[in-house]
Amino acid sequence: MSTSTPKPRLVSPNFITEIIDEDLKAGRYKKIVTRFPPEPNGYAHLGHAIASYIDFGIAHDYGGECRLRMDDTNPEAEKAEYAEALIADMRWLGWDWGPRVRYASDYFELLYQMAERLIQKGLAYVDSVSPEEMARLRGTVDQPGIPSPYRERSVEENLDLFRRMRAGEFPNGAHVLRAKIDLASPNMKLRDPVLYRIVHAEHYRTGQKWCIYPSYDFAQATTDALDGVTHSLCSLEFVDNRAIYDWLMDHLWGEPPLDQTPRPRQYEFGRRSLEYTVVSKRKLRKLVEGGYVRGWDDPRMPTLAGQRRRGVRPEAIRRFAGQVGISRTNRTVDIALLEGAIRDDLNTTAPRVMAVLRPLKVVLTNLSEPRTVTLPYWPHDVIRESPDGLVPLPDGRRVKPEQAVRPVTLTRELYIEQDDFALNPPKGFKRLTPGGTVRLKMAGVIRCDGYQTDAQGRVTELHCTLLPEEARAAGVIHWVSASEAVPAEFRLYDRLFTVPHPEAEARELEDEEAPDDHDFLRFVNPKSLEVVQGYIEPSVLADPKETRYQLERNGYFWQDPLDSQPGALVFNRIVTLKDTWARTAQESEPEARRAAPKAKTTEGPRKTQGAPSEPPLTPEQQARLEHFLAQGVHEAEARVLAREPRLAEFLMQAAQKAPMALLANWVVNDLGAALRSGQAKITPAGLAGLVRLLEAGEINTRIAKDALAEALQTGRDPAEIVREKGLKQVSDAGALEPIVERILAQHPDKVAAYRAGKTGLLGFFVGQVMRETQGQANPQRVQELVRQKLG
C-alpha cells in the first residue's frame, strides 16, 4: 500500500475554493490559514458543525491550518463552561487546530495598542453621548447621520480619555471609542462603528483585568491578522461588516504588530438550517427552559451534545456536513440528508442484534427443549463489502466473519413484535397471520395455529408450531426468548417539530393573529419522544456500554449514556431504518390520508403574474428616448439610454465614427455595467473601431466580445488587439468543412444522439468548432454546415 495517496478532499469545489485557487496561483499567500471563531455563549449545534466543517475542511484540503478561536469579547454573555463545551464538541468532531486553542482575550493588550494607534492617526475618537443619543445621531436608512459633538476631539484628548477608560475611571456607557469613517454612508455599518466599550464585568478568563472590551468588528479583523489568517470565512449576515474589516486592515496592517502576517480577507457563505428543527440559541433556550425537552443534551436537540447523547457518531456529522453544499445563499437542508448520513455511517459499524419493542407472546407448542443457535452479527452484504474481509465485534476487535457471532436461545415462549401479527392482514403483508407461516430470523419457520384475546378483543398470545426447515414462509421476522431476554426501556425519538420550517410558519401566524415570539413552540411535536418497554437479547450485557447496534428491523440504538444502568437498561433510538412498508401500509389506510399534512403554505407565491411595468420617464428622458428612436436605436436600448446620461454620452461620442443603432447594443448590453461603475477603460472611438470591423464582416461577435473584454481590462484599443492576434472571421466553406467533419467524426455518440432527436447538441458541435478555430469560424456558416451534414 502506498502512503503517498493524497488525502481525500473534505470540501467539494465551491466559490471560496475558487478564490483560494486563484490566490495561490497569483502567489498572494504561501499557506492557507482559516479560523473557526465561536463565541462561548452557548452550546455548539449542527450549524456550528457545518461552519466548522467549511473552515477546517478547506484548511485541510489545502494543507493549511485552521485555528480554533474563542471569540470572547463580551464578558457578560460568556462562560468558561461554554468554552470548554465548545472545545470538547470540536474535538469530538475530530478537528485538529494544532497545539493550542486561541482566545481573543489573549490579545486584549495588543488590540488595545492598535486602538491607540488608530487614535494617534486621527482615525478613532472617544464619543461621550448616551447610547440613545448615539442611535439618534446615527440617522436612519434614508437619513444620513449627524456628527456627535465629540467627533472632533483632539488626539491628545482622545488618548487621555481612552487611557482613563481603560483605567476604570468611568462607568458603563459613559464613553465609547469609535472609528471615524463616514456618518453619511448608505452602509449603516460604516457610520462610525464602535471599537471599544466600557463593561465592568468579570471576564471568565481575564477576570477584572479589563473594563473595556473590543467590539466584534475590531476584534475580528485584528485577531484574524494576529493569528495569521489568510481567508476569514463567515456567514452572509456579515457582508456589510466587511467594509469595516477592510478599513481596519487598510490602516493597521503592515505595521507592528501586523507587519509579519499576511493580510487577511473576509469571505461570506450562506448559512444552512435544517428542516424540522431550529438552531438559534434563543429558540433552543426556550425549548430547554419551557420544558419541551429535558436539557441542552436532550437527544432531540440539534446541539452536538444532544446528537452525541442520542448516539450519532461524529463521523456521521462530518459526512452530513460534507454533503451539504456551500454557496452564497442561505438554505434549509432536507432532514433526510442528516438521517441518511447517520444510517450510512452506522450500517457498517453497528452490529446487528435482536430486540422486541412491543412484545406479543408466542408459545411454540411443539418445542420441548430450548435450542441454542449461533447468530452472525453481520448480514451477508456488510461481510462481502468489507475491504479487509474482517468485521468488528461489539468490543471493536476485527475478526473473521465466522467468529463475529453470538449465541441466542430459542425457547418455548418467545416475544415477537405486535406489528408482526395481523388478524386481518393488509394486502402485501409478509408477516404472521392466523394459519400463516413466517420465518423466525435464523431459527426456523413457524405456523400460527391459534391465538388468545383479552376482553377488548386484542390479541394477547399466539400458539404456534415450529415447522421443518424447508417449510415455506411469508417473510422473516425477529424475535427474542421470553425467558432469556432482558427487559429494557426504549426511547423512540422523532422530529422535534411537526412542520419542516417552524420559524417560517410562526412568522406567518404573526400576521394573522397577535404577534408572539413564542409561536414556533406551537409546532413542537408532542410525539417527539415515545417510551416503550421491551426486551433485548442477553448478549448485549457483555458488550461495552457505548456499543451502537442495529436492532434488526427496528433501527439503530445505543444505551443512553446517563440513564442506562446495569439493572435497568435504557436504549435511545439513534435513527430509524428506512421503512418502505410503513409507507405503503399507511397509504392503503384512507384515514391516514385524511390526516396527511396539507400542502405547504409557508412559501408565498413565487411566480409572478402580470406584465412588468417600466417606471415612467421624465419629460427630459422622454425627449432623449425619442431622439434615440429616431436614430434607429431599438426601443429596449433607447429606454436604458434615456435614463442613463452616462451611457448616452458615451454613445453620442462613439456615434461619430460608426452607426448608432449598432453601437447602442454594445453600449447598453456589454458596456453598461462597466460604464456605470466608472471602471470602463475603453474609449468611444475604440468601441466604434471594433463595431466597424464587425459590420464589415471581418470579425464575428465572438471575436468582438473577447477583444472587448480584454480592452476593458487593459485599456488597450480593441481593434488593435484583434489585429495583433491576427483574428478574423472565417466564412469560407472550404476551410470550415474539414473542421466540421473532423468534429463530427470525433463524436459519433453525439452524432447519433442528435439524429435521434437531441437537437440541443447543435450548440455543442458549433461550440467545438468555435473552440477549434479560436472563435474565428463564422458560427452561422458552421451551423448550416453541421445541419447539412447531419441531414
Added chain:
RNA sequence: UGGGGCAUCGUCUAAUGGCAGGACAACGGUCUUUGGAACCGUCGGUCGUGGUUCGAGUCCACGUGCCCCAGCCA
C-alpha cells in the same frame, strides 16, 4: 423606505456564452433469512417579462420574491 446579499429538479449543488449534470428524496425493478443495505432504472428544474447573440441558467433592462443592516451583541 436607503444600502447590501441572493434566486437552477421536492431538497442541496454543478455547468470559460455552446449537451441543464450530480447527490439526497420519491417512484419502479433486481437481489436479500432485515419491507434494511447494495445494484439497475424512472420521474423531475433554470423566478417572470422583454432585449443582446448564430446560440443565454450565464450578458443587459424592467419586474417579483426571500434574507441581512439603523446594539456600547456576535
